[in-house]
Each structure stands twice: as C-alpha cells, then as structure tokens.
Amino acid sequence: MARAQDAQSTLRALAKYGEAILEAHLRNGNRIPDSDENLGLIETLEHHRLVWRIGESEDLQLKKVLVQFLDHITESERRRYASAQVHILWQQLSELFEEYKEAKKRSALSDIDRLEGEIKECLADVIEDIRNATEAFATYINTGFAYITDLNLRIRENEKVIERAGRLITLFESFRIRELAEQAGSDAFLKRLLLRHLPATLESSQKNLSYALNQLRKMLVRMREDQRLSRMVGAFEAHFVNHPGFEPSIDHLDLRQVPEFLNTVAPFRIRGFGDIYDSADDLELIELAAKARTVPLTAEDLQVPDDVASVNFDIAGETEPEEDDPVEEAIEGLIQMLVDGHLGERTILASEALASTGLEIDKADWLQAIVSEIESLPDGDQQHIEVLYHQSHHGVYPDNVLVSDLTLKHHHAG
Amino acid sequence: MSNPLFERTVTALLQERVICEVSDDELYNYLLMPGNQDAVNRFLGQINRTLRQTSAHDAFVCAYQDVSDADTKEAIRQQFREVANNLEAFVQFLRLVMMLEANERPVLPGDKLSEGHILDRIAAAPALEARLRSLAEKRVFHTKRSDSAGQIRSVLSSLEKMGYLKPIGTSGSLYRATGRWSWLYDAMTFIQTHEGIQGAEDTDSEQMRLH
Numbered sequence: 332m333a334r335a336q337d338a339q340s341t342l343r344a345l346a347k348y349g350e351a352i353l354e355a356h357l358r359n360g361n362r363i364p365d366s367d368e369n370l371g372l373i374e375t376l377e378h379h380r381l382v383w384r385i386g387e388s389e390d391l392q393l394k395k396v397l398v399q400f401l402d403h404i405t406e407s408e409r410r411r412y413a414s415a416q417v418h419i420l421w422q423q424l425s426e427l428f429e430e431y432k433e434a435k436k437r438s439a440l441s442d443i444d445r446l447e448g449e450i451k452e453c454l455a456d457v458i459e460d461i462r463n464a465t466e467a468f469a470t471y472i473n474t475g476f477a478y479i480t481d482l483n484l485r486i487r488e489n490e491k492v493i494e495r496a497g498r499l500i501t502l503f504e505s506f507r508i509r510e511l512a513e514q515a516g517s518d519a520f521l522k523r524l525l526l527r528h529l530p531a532t533l534e535s536s537q538k539n540l541s542y543a544l545n546q547l548r549k550m551l552v553r554m555r556e557d558q559r560l561s562r563m564v565g566a567f568e569a570h571f572v573n574h575p576g577f578e579p580s581i582d583h584l585d586l587r588q589v590p591e592f593l594n595t596v597a598p599f600r601i602r603g604f605g606d607i608y609d610s611a612d613d614l615e616l617i618e619l620a621a622k623a624r625t626v627p628l629t630a631e632d633l634q635v636p637d638d639v640a641s642v643n644f645d646i647a648g649e650t651e652p653e654e655d656d657p658v659e660e661a662i663e664g665l666i667q668m669l670v671d672g673h674l675g676e677r678t679i680l681a682s683e684a685l686a687s688t689g690l691e692i693d694k695a696d697w698l699q700a701i702v703s704e705i706e707s708l709p710d711g712d713q714q715h716i717e718v719l720y721h722q723s724h725h726g727v728y729p730d731n732v733l734v735s736d737l738t739l740k741h742h743h744a745g
Numbered sequence: 746m747s748n749p750l751f752e753r754t755v756t757a758l759l760q761e762r763v764i765c766e767v768s769d770d771e772l773y774n775y776l777l778m779p780g781n782q783d784a785v786n787r788f789l790g791q792i793n794r795t796l797r798q799t800s801a802h803d804a805f806v807c808a809y810q811d812v813s814d815a816d817t818k819e820a821i822r823q824q825f826r827e828v829a830n831n832l833e834a835f836v837q838f839l840r841l842v843m844m845l846e847a848n849e850r851p852v853l854p855g856d857k858l859s860e861g862h863i864l865d866r867i868a869a870a871p872a873l874e875a876r877l878r879s880l881a882e883k884r885v886f887h888t889k890r891s892d893s894a895g896q897i898r899s900v901l902s903s904l905e906k907m908g909y910l911k912p913i914g915t916s917g918s919l920y921r922a923t924g925r926w927s928w929l930y931d932a933m934t935f936i937q938t939h940e941g942i943q944g945a946e947d948t949d950s951e952q953m954r955l956h
Binding site: 557564566568577579580 | 761763797801806808824825829830832833837840847851928930937940942943
C-alpha cells in the first residue's frame with residue numbers, strides 16, 4: 332500500500348513539475364540549474380530519487396530512468412534511432428513472412444491467424460518508423476544544428492547525419508516489396524498495407540530524404556565556408572595584435588593576378604543631354620526647364636506673416652488678367668507687319684526697330700526674342716519672312732559666330 | 746527599345762554597387778537570368794568591363810576586363826586601399842558580432858543586425874563593452890559618443906553608408922547585411938594569401954606536417 336502511495340506521489344510530482352522537467356529534457360541536456368527558483372523542483376526530484384549530481388556546485392542531472400521515460404513519451408528516442416529500428420523491423424517482417432509461408436504450407440490455421448496479426452502490426456510499425464526517420468532529418472534542416480554552438484562539432488554532427496541519411500536511402504532501396512506482397516496470400520488488409528501504404532510511404536519518404544540529403548550537403552558546404560571565414564577573421568585578428576599598426580601593402584600588387592571579381596570598377600555616372608532635337612520630348616523638357624532655375628530667396632520671401640486677416644477664395648470661372656509684356660507686343664507687331672507685307676520690298680533692321688520702340692532692353696535679348704518668335708510661327712507665316720544675319724566669326728574661336736543685327740524683309744512665298 | 750531594368754542594372758553596376766538580394770532584389774533577380782547576364786555582359790564588354798559574381802555566388806559586381814591601363818590600375822588600387830586602411834576595424838567588428846552571438850559564424854549577407862539586441866548583449870558583458878569602445882575609436886567608425894548605444898549607432902550607420910548594411914523598416918535600428926560582405930571576404934582572402942597571413946589552425950597543421 333505504501334509502495335503504491337509512493338508511486339502515486341512520484342507521478343503527481345512529475346505532473347506538477349512537468350513543464351520544467353520537459354524543458355530540462357528537451358532544451359537543457361537533462362540538466363536542472365541549481366538556482367533558487369528551482370529549489371522546490373530539486374527538493375521534490377531528490378526526494379523521489381529522480382536526479383543525481385557529482386558535486387554540490389554542479390547542476391543536477393535527471394536520472395537515466397526518467398530520461399528513458401521522457402524519451403519514450405516525447406518520441407525523440409524513437410525518432411533518433413528510427414532508421415536502425417526500420418532495419419530491425421524489416422528483418423522481423425521477413426522472418427514473419429517465412430513463418431507465415433511455412434504455416435500456410437502446413438495449413439496451420441491458428442498460426443496463420445496469429446502471424447497475419449503480427450505481420451500487420453510489424454508493417455504498421457515499419458511504416459510509422461519510416462515516417463519518423465525521415466521527419467527527423469527535416470528537424471535537422473529546420474534547426475540547422477543551431478543547438479550545437481561549436482562550429483567544428485556542428486560540422487561533425489552534420490556529416491554524421493548525412494551518413495545516416497545515406498544509409499537509410501540504401502536501406503529503402505533494398506526493400507523488396509513485390510516479393511513480400513506475393514506471399515501475402517488472400518488477406519485484403521495485408522495486401523493493402525503491402526501494395527499501397529508501404530510503397531506510398533516509401534516513395535514519399537525517399538523523396539523527402541533525397542531533399543533532406545541535398546539540403547544537409549548544402550548546409551555542410553555553408554558551414555565549412557563559415558569555418559574558413561571564421562578562421563580567416565581569427566588569423567587577421569591575431570596578425571593585427573602581433574603586428575600593431577599593420578596595414579596590408581598594396582602598392583606593389585601585381586594587378587595582373589587580381590581575381591576578376593575583385594577589380595571592381597570605379598564609379599562613373601552615365602549621363603546624357605536632354606534631347607532638345609526631338610520634339611517628342613518637348614513637353615517633359617519644358618517642364619524640367621521651368622523647374623531648373625533656382626531663384627535665390629530674398630529677405631521678403633523669407634518673411635512669414637504672423638497671421639492673415641482674411642482669406643479670399645477664387646470664384647469659379649474667375650480669370651486673372653495677365654499683364655501685357657511691351658517687348659512681346661512690339662515684336663508681335665513687327666512680325667505681323669512683315670508677314671502681312673506692309674513693308675513692301677523694303678527691309679528693316681532689328682536694331683532700328685528696337686530704337687523706334689523706345690524700349691530699354693538689351694540688344695542681344697531683343698534679337699534673340701525676334702528669332703524665337705519667328706521660329707515659333709506656323710510654317711505658312713514663317714516663309715513670309717526673310718531674315719539676314721549680320722554676323723562675324725569670333726577672333727579666338729572661329730567656329731563661333733557673333734550676330735550683331737538682323738535684316739528683316741517680307742518674302743513672297745511661291 | 747529601352748529596357749528600364751537593364752538600364753538600372755547597368756547603371757548600378759557602373760556606380761560600383763554590389764548587387765545582391767538584400768541591396769537590390771529586383772536587379773539581383775534580373776541578373777540571375779542567364780539571358781539578362783549575357784545582355785549586360787555584352788554591353789559592359791564594349792566599355793572594357795565585365796560582370797562578375799563573388800565567390801559565394803551571392804552578389805554581382807562590375808569588374809574591369811583589361812587592367813593594364815594606368816588609370817584602371819589606380820582605380821583598383823584605390824579600392825584596395827580603402828579595404829586595407831579599414832581592415833583592422835572591420836575585423837574587430839566581425840569578431841565583436843561573433844562574440845555577441847556566441848558562435849563562430851561571421852556576418853553573412855542576409856543576416857539581421859539589431860541595435861537593441863547588440864546593446865542588450867553588450868550591457869551583459871563588460872568585456873564586449875571595451876571592445877565596442879575600441880571599435881568606436883577606429884577612424885572608419887569614429888564617434889565622440891561615449892555611451893554604448895551611441896557607439897553602436899555610429900558603427901552601424903557607418904556600415905550602412907558604406908553599403909554593408911541596409912536598414913529594415915523605418916526605425917533605423919534594424920539592419921540586414923548585404924552582399925558587400927561577400928566581396929570583403931574575397932578581398933580579405935586575397936590579402937591573406939598575398940601577405941601570407943596564417944591562422945592558428947594553419948600554423949598548427951603546418952607544424953604537424955613538419956614533425
């Protein structure tokens with residue numbers, strides 16, 4: 332009675348501290364840190380003889396019996412050794428089939444019944460273990476062996492797992508399902524297991540396993556590269572410590588031997604001119620040109636009024652009269668006169684026309700404005716104006732032409 | 746017919762940018778297609794340049810085809826000089842990150858670096874604080890800030906300016922490592938070989954071979 336009570340109390344303790352015990356098993360290598368917060372847990376486990384430790388200062392370790400139990404309930408043990416388990420089960424299965432064949436030969440009905448039951452159970456176990464075995468590899472890929480902090484150990488573990496996966500693939504390939512299926516007799520359930528479920532599981536497991544193997548190999552390559560880089564960083568660090576102020580000398584480098592990916596180019600900007608020669612771009616260019624000029628802010632611009640007495644909104648349809656530009660008016664008048672032929676056969680000098688207007692404008696601007704205005708005229712009007720440029724070549728840069736005046740005349744088109 | 750993606754890719758390459766999945770995923774994906782690589786290479790070939798991948802195959806760079814010209818040599822020297830002059834600081838930074846993460850894996854393209862995370866780790870380990878202080882005194886990361894948070898920010902933002910990190914989100918405290926690290930490791934490997942710098946493991950194995 333007392334023994335039963337003790338056992339119940341142990342089970343209750345396990346239930347009470349289940350979370351902490353599982354944490355220790357799954358994430359802490361079966362160790363329970365000797366800290367104040369674990370005091371209750373440690374006392375209970377010690378009371379039930381479920382932990383041990385070497386010295387007082389060491390962390391407590393879960394006892395083997397508890398670890399085995401935890402392995403069982405978390406299925407981690409089964410998963411870890413699933414590949415070995417599959418092999419054993421497959422052997423068992425082959426033996427069972429031998430016995431089954433024998434029993435059928437002798438028509439031992441009760442043995443046939445028993446063996447059919449055992450074969451079914453064994454087959455179900457094989458299927459489950461095949462799944463478990465391949466799932467274990469997926470776990471390795473997901474964790475990336477991150478639980479192992481030392482890179483060398485991690486690489487070694489990865490190599491081991493690759494080896495294990497390779498063995499499992501070989502094992503799967505050695506299965507002769509057809510042969511077994513032929514011995515299955517007339518049992519429909521057994522046939523279904525052998526001809527449908529087992530091949531399907533095998534096929535998907537092989538596929539997963541091949542993928543896992545590929546990923547594991549990639550991971551190994553990456554880890555080895557990490558290791559190389561880590562060693563390189565360490566080598567440089569040690570070199571800088573041993574040779575204070577060290578700077579790699581590069582001036583004597585024979586650049587013919589520079590690996591091509593290292594001789595990266597010096598930056599240069601790829602720029603071009605806006606295409607003012609193609610009228611298709613005009614709209615965009617005009618917009619850009621309009622925004623290009625930067626007007627320096629004056630003190631007045633910077634003054635922000637403290638408040639505004641009132642705000643007037645535009646009335647719909649209201650138009651803002653634009654002030655007339657006297658230069659534009661004068662040029663338009665002159666051009667119109669030329670187009671209409673009011674001058675007859677006479678000519679007029681642009682500079683004289685400017686003088687007659689009395690406008691105070693730079694001559695160069697005046698000439699430029701006239702040329703622009705003429706160029707913006709429709710073709711029909713443009714051909715009624717004949718322009719003669721008074722020009723001379725620049726003394727220093729003979730390619731440059733200096734225009735001093737324009738002679739304008741009505742031209743009889745056609 | 747102009748091709749905007751081609752134009753952006755070539756322009757980025759000629760601007761000495763290292764194109765990777767983190768820095769320019771669109772251009773990187775464009776360059777992953779062999780046909781596009783050919784088109785870019787055909788163009789670059791006409792101006793004495795060529796498309797190259799880092800040895801880890803995670804970033805593209807533009808390289809000179811012929812380096813015999815004096816200006817070209819000077820341009821390459823200038824790049825090496827930048828790496829050589831800042832190498833000690835980079836090595837210290839890499840070692841600091843490896844110590845923070847308690848693993849032997851250096852920063853790799855795609856890795857996430859969080860200012861807050863680094864600060865937490867450093868706050869828990871005074872030895873790392875000293876390393877950070879020393880790092881913040883290096884010319885390339887130099888800052889007048891004396892607090893760890895300010896020093897980390899300065900280091901990370903310097904790395905961002907140099908193209909080694911790309912900020913994630915708008916907080917400015919989360920970064921992702923770019924393919925420029927791959928290029929740096931290639932450059933370091935080249936320097937290591939050229940200068941005959943041996944690691945502890947290399948020396949050990951050499952000694953073992955001699956016995």
